Amino acid sequence: MPRKQIVAVVGRPNVGKSTLFNALAGKRISIVEDTPGVTRDRIYQDVEWLGKVFTLIDTGGIEPDSKDVILSQMRQQAEIAIETADVIVFLCDLKQGVTDADAQVADMLRRSGKPVVLTVNKVDSFKRDSLDVYEFYNLGIGDPIPISAANMQGIGDMLEEVVKHFPDETATEDEEDDDNIKVAIIGKPNVGKSSIINKLIGENRLIVSDVAGTTRDAIDTEITHNKQKYTFIDTAGIRRHNKIKEHLEQYMLVRTVSAVERADVCVVVISAEEGVTEQDAKIAGIAHDNGKAVIIAVNKWDLIEKDNHSVNDFTKKVRQTLSFMPYAEILFVSAQTGQRLVKLYDMIDAVYQNHSMRVATGVLNEILMQALVMQQPPSDRGRVLKVFYMTQVAVKPPTFVIFVNDKKLMHFSYTRYIENQVRAAFGFAGTPLKFLIRERKGDNSIKGNHK
Structure with a gap:
């Protein structure tokens, strides 16, 4: 399976990097419930576009010292993007036009040989602003793609251009590597x-x-x-x-x-x-x-x-x-x-x-049944959580789906309790476990598995 491609966004301050990052991250794919952890700087996010998943790097989060000028900040961002990214989105601002800093960074990006998708942000009217967009052809790094990150316009065209540079997904790694x-x-x-x-x-x-x-x-x-x-x-x-x-x-x-x-x-x-x-x-x-x-x-x-x-x-x-x-x-x-x-x-x-461990559904549900007997499921205002059954749906990491009558009643602490019971039975040292909670109407529990 090919590795996820890395896409970095580079551009001057206030051209809308964060707005674009947040707009794309808003489409974030996540099958995992939120789990409490430490606060970490979110400098990357998985994004999905037409079935292709890639990792978006926000170089805007890489701040220079306050004494640094805008150009040196952009150069540092560009260096990091050139070193690490498979595709670079170079974001410019229609309202400010082409600046010296844009031209110098475009030069760096062109020399790097990396695929660059030139994107012009803050285009409010694609008809009215088209002539102003043409100015960005002067940067010499390809066709400028007009977008409005704030209004979510043109982003599809930009992503289409980005994924064109991804390798063919049918190409697999060496068989020996498997x-x-x-x-x-x-x-x-x-x-x-x-x-x-x-x-x-x-x-x-x-x-x-x-x-x-x-x-x-x-x-x-x-x-x-x-x-x-x-x-x-x-x-x-x-x-x-x-x-x-x-x-x-x-x-x-x-x-x-x-x-x-x-x-x-x-x-x-x-x-x-x-x-x-x-x-x-x-x-x-x-x-x-x-x-x-x-x-x-x-x-x-x-x-x-x-x-x-x-x-x-x-x-x-x-x-x-x-x-x-x-x-x-x-x-x-x-x-x-x-x-x-x-x-x-x-x-x-x-x-x-x-x-990579898989656990048979029958065995899992024996553990689940014991867990439910030892600690009754929580209730809220007279409504009791019913846990019907559990099954493993994936490995790397082991991922389990628990079917319940009402997701809202499945408190995080009770999921953690079930995780602890699963770990006590099967070990799973060194690997995280993912638990997905799904609602199932009616009592479709596995025989003998009540509540």
């Missing part, structure tokens, strides 16, 4: 991601290659360990980009999105020296939002002065800061000494199995 467990090593800069990969490869290096379709300057490393093939997706190759150094953190978040999209398992690397930070939470949150299996590798553990409580104390801090992913496995390692790194393979195998 058995590989794809592992993204993610984390802040300088926590030791590359060192971990290099240590894991060790003498087992079989092929180090650029695999077609990989993100810019992330090298996919293929390796076989105990007859299992792995593809390690490294997001670390960023130090060469001196231009982007001051925006390293935001750039890392954008890069992380593209690596996570392609992975089965995400290893979130945290520095034991620095402790677990809000930035770690943002990066881990990307894996969580994408429903990936997660291992938290606490690196540089050899550098910490330890006593009998060190592991427990650090684990508590990780659980606290990453409270939205209590399912994640934690491993204390050292890339420097190789301490416990070989255990990472076993853990990757285990969480991958859990991420």
Whole structure:
């Protein structure tokens, strides 16, 4: 299955990037109920257009220092988009016309060789404003597409142009790749991601290659360990980009999105020296939002002065800061000494199995029936929640549908209670579980499954 394409929006302040982002994100596809988590900056959003799903990156959220001028802000956005996006939407403002900054950024984008969709926003009347739109042909990066993000006009034409640049969906990845467990090593800069990969490869290096379709300057490393093939997706190759150094953190978040999209398992690397930070939470949150299996590798553990409580104390801090992913496995390692790194393979195998696990409907409903007996479903103003039955509809992550008489009565805490019962029965360590609540009129419960 081809990976999701990444589309970035670039443009001057106040040309309507956020309005466009919100208009497109308004069409967001999500089969998942809202779950409480940490507040994370929403710099990306999955968007669907005519059956094609892509990830939209909002470079507008990447703010320069206040002393930066508009042009340097746009250049930084363009650099990030050029590095990470498959297609770039260059947004201009009809009311302001073509500016010097637009012309210089257009030049950068043209030289990058990336597909660019030139979009002119704030076109209130397509007839009246057509001559003004022609002015943007002077930028030399193709036909300008007129839109009004605020009025949702012309957006379909723009998206049609964007998806034209996507690869043919019938083209699949190498057959050999199908058995590989794809592992993204993610984390802040300088926590030791590359060192971990290099240590894991060790003498087992079989092929180090650029695999077609990989993100810019992330090298996919293929390796076989105990007859299992792995593809390690490294997001670390960023130090060469001196231009982007001051925006390293935001750039890392954008890069992380593209690596996570392609992975089965995400290893979130945290520095034991620095402790677990809000930035770690943002990066881990990307894996969580994408429903990936997660291992938290606490690196540089050899550098910490330890006593009998060190592991427990650090684990508590990780659980606290990453409270939205209590399912994640934690491993204390050292890339420097190789301490416990070989255990990472076993853990990757285990969480991958859990991420792909299917549970028979009959067995699931036995667990559900016991759960309903142990804790009665909630009621509201005399109306009682009836839970009819549950079935698993997907894997990666395991996704379950629970059929009830009234969705409004299915409180989040009761869904969480059922999740805990499912986890107690089947483990599912390292993987998030998704629960979808569907209404079913009439009592169509599985025999013997009441309430």
